[in-house]
Amino acid sequence: MKKLFFILFFLILSNFTPLNALDVKEVNYYKDKKAWLVNDGNLPIVAIKFAFKAGSGIDPKGKKGTANLSASLLDEGAGNYSAKEFKKILADNSITLNFNVSHDNFYIDLYTLKENLDLSFQLLDLALTKPLFKLDEINRIKSNIKLILEQSYKDPDEIGSRLFREILFEGHPYQYDILGLSEDVDQINKEDLENFLQNNLRTDNLYVAASGDISKVELKKYLNKYLKKFDKKNTKKSYIPVHKKEIQPKIFLHQKDLRQSNILFAGEGISREDPYFYSAYIMNYILGGGGFISKLTTEIREKRGLVYSVYSYLYRYDKYNFFSGGAQTSNENVDKVIKIIKEELIKIKKEGVTKKELKNAKNYLINSYVLRLDSNKKVASILLNTQLDGLNIDFFEKRNDYINSVSVEDIKKVANRILDENKIFFLIVGNPSNLKNINKI
Amino acid sequence: MRFLFILILLFFIEAAEANFFKPQHHTLDNRLEIIVLENNRVPAVAHSIWYKVGSADEPNGKSGIAHFLEHLMFKGTDKLKPGEFSQIVSINGGKENAFTSKNYTGYFQLIHKSKLELVMSLEADRMKNIKLTEDEFKNEKKVVLEERYSRVDNNPSALLSEQINAALYMNHPYRKPIIGWEHEIKNLNLDDVLKFYKKYYAPNNAIIVICGDINLDEVVKLAKKYFGKIKPSKIEKRIWTNEPTQHAPRKVTLKSQDTAIPIFKRHYLVPTYTKSKKESLTLEVFSEIFGNPSTGILFEEFVKNKKLAISASAFYYPDGFGDTSFTISIIPKKNVSLEEIELHLNEYLDQIRKLVFNKEELEKVKKRLVNNTIFAQDSLYMGMRIFGSSLTTGYSLKEITAWPKDISKISTNDLQNFVPNIFNSNKSVTGYLLPIKK
Numbered sequence: 001m002k003k004l005f006f007i008l009f010f011l012i013l014s015n016f017t018p019l020n021a022l023d024v025k026e027v028n029y030y031k032d033k034k035a036w037l038v039n040d041g042n043l044p045i046v047a048i049k050f051a052f053k054a055g056s057g058i059d060p061k062g063k064k065g066t067a068n069l070s071a072s073l074l075d076e077g078a079g080n081y082s083a084k085e086f087k088k089i090l091a092d093n094s095i096t097l098n099f100n101v102s103h104d105n106f107y108i109d110l111y112t113l114k115e116n117l118d119l120s121f122q123l124l125d126l127a128l129t130k131p132l133f134k135l136d137e138i139n140r141i142k143s144n145i146k147l148i149l150e151q152s153y154k155d156p157d158e159i160g161s162r163l164f165r166e167i168l169f170e171g172h173p174y175q176y177d178i179l180g181l182s183e184d185v186d187q188i189n190k191e192d193l194e195n196f197l198q199n200n201l202r203t204d205n206l207y208v209a210a211s212g213d214i215s216k217v218e219l220k221k222y223l224n225k226y227l228k229k230f231d232k233k234n235t236k237k238s239y240i241p242v243h244k245k246e247i248q249p250k251i252f253l254h255q256k257d258l259r260q261s262n263i264l265f266a267g268e269g270i271s272r273e274d275p276y277f278y279s280a281y282i283m284n285y286i287l288g289g290g291g292f293i294s295k296l297t298t299e300i301r302e303k304r305g306l307v308y309s310v311y312s313y314l315y316r317y318d319k320y321n322f323f324s325g326g327a328q329t330s331n332e333n334v335d336k337v338i339k340i341i342k343e344e345l346i347k348i349k350k351e352g353v354t355k356k357e358l359k360n361a362k363n364y365l366i367n368s369y370v371l372r373l374d375s376n377k378k379v380a381s382i383l384l385n386t387q388l389d390g391l392n393i394d395f396f397e398k399r400n401d402y403i404n405s406v407s408v409e410d411i412k413k414v415a416n417r418i419l420d421e422n423k424i425f426f427l428i429v430g431n432p433s434n435l436k437n438i439n440k441i
Numbered sequence: 442m443r444f445l446f447i448l449i450l451l452f453f454i455e456a457a458e459a460n461f462f463k464p465q466h467h468t469l470d471n472r473l474e475i476i477v478l479e480n481n482r483v484p485a486v487a488h489s490i491w492y493k494v495g496s497a498d499e500p501n502g503k504s505g506i507a508h509f510l511e512h513l514m515f516k517g518t519d520k521l522k523p524g525e526f527s528q529i530v531s532i533n534g535g536k537e538n539a540f541t542s543k544n545y546t547g548y549f550q551l552i553h554k555s556k557l558e559l560v561m562s563l564e565a566d567r568m569k570n571i572k573l574t575e576d577e578f579k580n581e582k583k584v585v586l587e588e589r590y591s592r593v594d595n596n597p598s599a600l601l602s603e604q605i606n607a608a609l610y611m612n613h614p615y616r617k618p619i620i621g622w623e624h625e626i627k628n629l630n631l632d633d634v635l636k637f638y639k640k641y642y643a644p645n646n647a648i649i650v651i652c653g654d655i656n657l658d659e660v661v662k663l664a665k666k667y668f669g670k671i672k673p674s675k676i677e678k679r680i681w682t683n684e685p686t687q688h689a690p691r692k693v694t695l696k697s698q699d700t701a702i703p704i705f706k707r708h709y710l711v712p713t714y715t716k717s718k719k720e721s722l723t724l725e726v727f728s729e730i731f732g733n734p735s736t737g738i739l740f741e742e743f744v745k746n747k748k749l750a751i752s753a754s755a756f757y758y759p760d761g762f763g764d765t766s767f768t769i770s771i772i773p774k775k776n777v778s779l780e781e782i783e784l785h786l787n788e789y790l791d792q793i794r795k796l797v798f799n800k801e802e803l804e805k806v807k808k809r810l811v812n813n814t815i816f817a818q819d820s821l822y823m824g825m826r827i828f829g830s831s832l833t834t835g836y837s838l839k840e841i842t843a844w845p846k847d848i849s850k851i852s853t854n855d856l857q858n859f860v861p862n863i864f865n866s867n868k869s870v871t872g873y874l875l876p877i878k879k
Contacts, residue, residue, distance in 0.1 A: 042482050045819055084736075084745065091736045092805045094812035113812065140744070143775060144751045150701040154876065156595055257698065260590040291536075292515070292527040302524055305583030308591050328591045360532045367534020371551045374483050375820035 065180015505621020
């Protein structure tokens, strides 16, 4: 009787009401520039996210770290406010205003009570147009950055991410930490920071997304007032070169005396525009993206108890896409874990996935989407990332169809494209036993 | 002037109340408690069940049971195969996980509201019916050990915290790490864990907290249907060994090859909310004034004025029973030693004991804290987490909803009274994390 009860639940699965929880509006705020907005007045809160296409990837040679240092200093005093005063006004008015960079983008996150929206924009404007860049603050932040960079030669996880980048992106600007190079950071001066902002914060590389208690008219008013001045025609735009590199199927080892080894692996990925993108997306979910129920977790954790965590993911930089994953396991199990990961990659290429596995994955990916929309912060992020991915505003209506159109044959095809064991490298940080044919780094 | 001030305060209290969560509450006949926080933004719910049991309730020599059991709760019941719980949640578009702390063990699912009945039925099923084989148990023990190696043994600052904690509490079970000591995890057997499960997993030792697009009536109906038949167990009152009077400061130093960054830590033993309410609320306000990582006076002193550190912050965690810790963390600048940091901190804390607090500044800080409760409502998960963790660590529902009002009432006098008590060196542990230079 009880068993039947559960089966009944499976049967009614397909009767989900389609979710149309996201009503996205375009807000044309200046010339052809448009922001995306979800107006939701449930709470007196507004989240706005901005991205300029100006990340650490465009840092000039000899000054690696310029983008990040610029972003880190914007809330260290602006206009008539010292660093202390600026941060205190933000805190006393419960305004979160963060500046940070990735390899491709310069991000601004604004999260505030609606009643402080005016003040928030005034402070943002001051930070972007009149940052103080005082020498003692520059030096203080520089020494913080250098200490964190030192950590990437000592901390097991940080060593792993540094070596991973150096292998995957050798010869390309993406190989450097977003924070830059220690010796370069010392060379960056106030003028470099001012030039960075002047040249790269511009409306023609800007994306804006907002969610919360703000109307189309209000958003337009603010954006028009404060962003018009970033319309820059005459300065040169910087570009990041395309990264093209054949990955060698090597096993790299960074020997370190640790209780447990950290294993990372990577190969080529797939672009967002590729017709097989959604096939790859679902394939990865089934293989290693789906938490407790993925094939990697089932085989390596649930059946054999070799790891606490094993995962895979697809990642996109503007100029390079890759497939990657990782696991942590006791030193004596490293060879076993690598062997099983490889076997699973080969299995999914040879056998593909079953119709049931595909259906289950689609059910999850479609029906869990609503869970990403429960907060203004998350909605603003999704709106921003969707624009950065080059997608249209109709994406939110079409997403389910994209996912539903994938077949088991598509998955097999894309697995054979991406999961080529001759183009995947492994990197181990730790002290593994029984490993053969390793390249020490 | 005083009159104006009172007016502002009154207005402020009303505003704070208007913006806070409005929990609805019901208790079933078997004493299972239900809390619903309605949030209609999306047609989804954060559904959770909180058992009032954690690592502090483990028998001596058996550390790690509570957390180990949390893992085993996904390993099948009379009706479900190992892993099937997670599969069902996933196929239905849900995300799920669980967490163990010193005082509670919580399980949650984020899912479309039409699936609330499904996850409630699954949660009711595993409250009493888990079924485990020796093989599953042995396998999961390896997983738990790997988790410990990842989170603690491979992470020098986590290792240091573990050592500090064991020194800070000399007698209270909070001295044990939540995940357990390695040698004790290795010695646990299936029977230990099942005994613990039978003893503590019962409707009268649990709270369901749901935040989302659902009302109390619907939830109570479902709870009656699935949990209503489960009989309450005899739950003994939790009595923990108390801390004795502490007579001497302690110091632990961890040297590690796996970090480049030295860290200074100072933990003081201070009361939890349940032990001393007014004092605890005062410490929450004080830790914001003193320890906020970008505006606190500790940051101002160490990073800006004396230029000794790259970061300086403090944190007070009010939850729990008995005593808790007030924690100071400082990362020195290059070429500044941890001894220099310690020396200056001791001098600086002498000043803090005598500090006269500014009324106007205090009002601003309290407003910040109260505003945080508005932002906390901007996600389903947060509300669920706040109510679940507070209700299982000694707060009543009334005390949680009164929090903004109670914080608003903290005065400069309260600060003057309670702050000097924090920094009692006899009740402290100093921790050094030192990189080994090669």
